[in-house]
Amino acid sequence: MKRREFLKKAGVGATAAVAAATVNAPFVHASKKTPIRWRMQTYAGPALAEHVIKPQIDAFNKAANGEMVIELYHADQLIPTGELFRAMQRGTIDAVQSDDDSIAAPVDVSIFAAYFPFASRYSLDVPTLFNHYGLNEIWEEAYAEVKGVTWLGAGAWDPCNFATVAPIRSLSDLKGKRVFTFPTGGKFLSRFGVVPVTLPWEDVEVALQTGELDGVAWSGITEDYTVGWADVTKYYLTNNISGAWCGSYFANSDKWDAVPEHLKTLFRLSMDSSNYYRLHWYWWGEAHYRVTGGKLELTTIPEDEWSIVEAEAEKYWDEVAANSPRSAKIVSILKNYVDTMKKAGKPYRY
Known part of the structure; x- marks a missing residue:
């Protein structure tokens, strides 16, 4: 009887294992799909990019776990900075880190990006204005009027x-x-x-x-x-x-819409991480190098x-x-x- 009970239980366990394997099968197959690939160009040259964006993209690629890979390019490496917006609309480049002004964004808010004279005194002024004084909503409204490009958010850099x-x-x-x-x-x-x-x-x-x-x-x-x-x-x-310089992240709208929600969230979190790093890196550096x-x-x-x-x-x-x-x-x-x-x-x- 004990032997029969053992065989019976073993059979139930085997059935459960097969069922579990069947349930998990779609995840296994999904992980083998070709990853989403983006080409992203920053305004910064190689030495500067090591601080203002490369740590973010390296972290994102690692956390995306093979589902998405972003290839990072430096200033003018693929496309002249002044032509980046149009190239993004066409899908020649998938994403951009820059200020609206330098990439000739065809929106009225672009003049307030980069270094709008005396708009800020400290780096914290920029995220405060966007998150607590309504600039996020205004930028979203402006870019909603332009086809092909999605504005993803702004951050602060160094003084001019x-x-x-x-x-x-x-x-x-x-x-x-x-x-x-x-x-x-x-x-x-x-x-x-x-x-x-x-x-x-x-x-x-x-x-x-x-x-x-x-x-x-x-x-x-x-x-x-x-x-x-x-x-x-x-x-x-x-x-x-x-x-403080006011810079932003942008993406080709079709490419952004094709990204799953969990990877969109991951990318936005990586943006926040980069924005935070730059706040303290520049705050440290502006005093350190003067002294x-x-x-x-x-x-x-x-x-x-x-x-x-x-x-x-x-x-x-x-x-x-x-x-x-x-x-x-x-x-x-x-x-x-x-x-x-x-x-x-x-x-x-x-």
Whole structure:
């Protein structure tokens, strides 16, 4: 009897094992499917990408467990930065990390990306404005009007300061300086005699050495040291026209829609992780390299003179507000935000 009971139980166990194998079979087969593959291009060159996006993409690829693989390309590696938006619409590239301004996004909000003059003082201003002052909803609305590209979210980077071959100690020293910078930032700085120059990112260092460029107003001091520009410039101006670069993630809409929900969630989590890393990496670097960098001499334009630049930015905001009702709404939000920060006092504003 005991033998019969054993055989009976063994038979039930075997049946259950076969049933379990049958239930699990679809998962086994699914894991062998060809993974989703994206080609993604960042605004950053190789050295900078090691911090601003590569850790994120490496982590995503690992966590995706073979279901999806993102191939990362650097600035201008596949497509010139200024053509990235159109290329994304066509599906030539699947995803992009950049600011809206540099990739010529055909939306009215693009002018507020990158370095919109004096829109932020600290890196935390950017996520605060997007998550608590309504900019997320405004950006989503704007990109919903454009076919083929999905805006995935924004984050903060570093401030915009000058690194130059010759020192800048007054506004007059800006006149005639040929500077590599962002489109909107360059247009604003041209009011003070700066000559904005557009070059492929990888050519900037050589242009500084040959005299084609007098400086860069493309980053803070962390990037100057990280990418090698501190080796070919001599001075760093502590005044900045913006406290943080505003960058975003974008994807071809068809490619994004084809991604399963759990991988969409994973990608958004990886974006959050990258945004967090950049907050503390830049906060550390901007102080660290000023104090211990040793390559760039710090210069400063006196506050009473720099206030002229700030006053001009207020006029510029009003000019941009006239572009569209949505632009006017954003400018109103920025003014309200600045007013709130000033009323809050230290440490928000001094």
